[in-house]
Amino acid sequence: MTGYDWPAATATALALLFIFVYHLCTVFSSRNRTPPHPHSDPLPPPQVSVSEVVSEDDLELLIGNLDNPSPLENWETLIRRSTDLVSYTASCSKPKDGPVKYLSTTVFENCSPELLRDFYMDNSYRKRWDKTIVDHVQLQVDAASGTEVGQTVKKFPLLTAREYVLAWRLWKGSDSAYYCFTKECNHPLAPQHKKYVRVRYFRSGWRIRKVAGKNAAEIKMFHQEDAGLNMDMAKLAFAKGIWSYVLKMERALGLYPTASRAQHQMSASSIALIQKVPPRLERVNSDDPVSTSIATTTHGQSEGGRKLRRPSRRVLANSFLIIGGLVCLSKGHSSLGARVAVACLLAKLHKGMDSSGQSRSA
Secondary structure, eight states: OTTOOHHHHHHHHHHHHHHHHHHHHHHHHHHSOOOOOTTTSOOOOOOOOOTTTSOHHHHHHHHHHHHOOOGGGOOEEEEEEEOSSEEEEEEEEOOSSSSOEEEEEEEEESOOHHHHHHHHHOHHHHHHHOTTEEEEEEEEEETTTTEEEEEEEEOOTTSOOEEEEEEEEEEEOTTSOEEEEEEEOOOTTSOOOTTSEEOOEEEEEEEEEEOTTSSEEEEEEEEEEEOSOOHHHHHHHHHHHHHHHHHHHHHHHHHGGGSOGGGGHHHHHHHTTOEEOOHHHHTTTOOOOOOGGGOOSOTTBOTTSOBOOOOOHHHHHHHHHHHHHHHHHSTTSSOHHHHHHHHHHHHHHHHHHHHHHHHHHO
8 A cells, every 4th residue: 555645644533533532522511511609690589479478367367456356365554655746555465375465556646647657667767766776678579469578687785686587568448547467487588697586476567547637647556576585574674665665756757757768768669569458358447537535645644644754864774774684584595593683673673663653743
């Protein structure tokens, strides 16, 4: 086989072999290439079905608790206070099983139901005046059902911060009353944090409506939560500290109309999601708008006719001490001796506050 160019043929064969091997490597590499890290690209947040987290059954339960609380639950009046601009009453019931239930009614003078609704729904503005709120994040909005989901972290003196992952819905009745119901839920964008105490049970709702014959709005609220605190101490702290909180809320409400437009954006988004109260519940909620008899106390006086003053610094300090004592009575965070010592301290403090109040009224 003379005349055959062996060197050229060998070079051609090697070149073809190289091209074939390179092609195989390219195909293999493309099939086994590691996908990009899930956080390397700005992917949209995961959406979960939240349309049924808060249902019309929850609204029905709320209306029943607001209008027809069971007399068998032995409701106890905790506070009844008023000023020229706001009146407040609150009662509680301790069920055999479950957290304490609270019912409260607040009437704000010179306020429309729509303004009060916007104020309560504006979580962005709340962070400005409510210093217990460390952070609030909107997690998801389901426009079809009107359900919103958010994460809130609240901090109290001497207590581990509480974390709330909540879902809520807003309704409007044919009588122009507004309803909101909120309950606990889970969400993939809010994993458990070790530095917070996750509140696992939370049921709260309110109704806002006009006070008949007056330029005033009433909000009636039902609230029940398990934040891991001793029930009796939580009730005592509520009774001693809630009035100063209501006064702070009233001042923030007075400033709300002049707040910047940016502060109203989240409120506006919630208002756009308002649902109609279903007809079957309209019959249940057939009462007339609240009458002026709700505020039965004379402005600036308590039910017993005693002149009310703004809470003194001493009373506020005592309230903080009571709340701080809850840390020792929280579940699983102290010895028996510490619990007894704090209980004695709180009992003496409570007695001292009552005696000082009697001396001032004498």
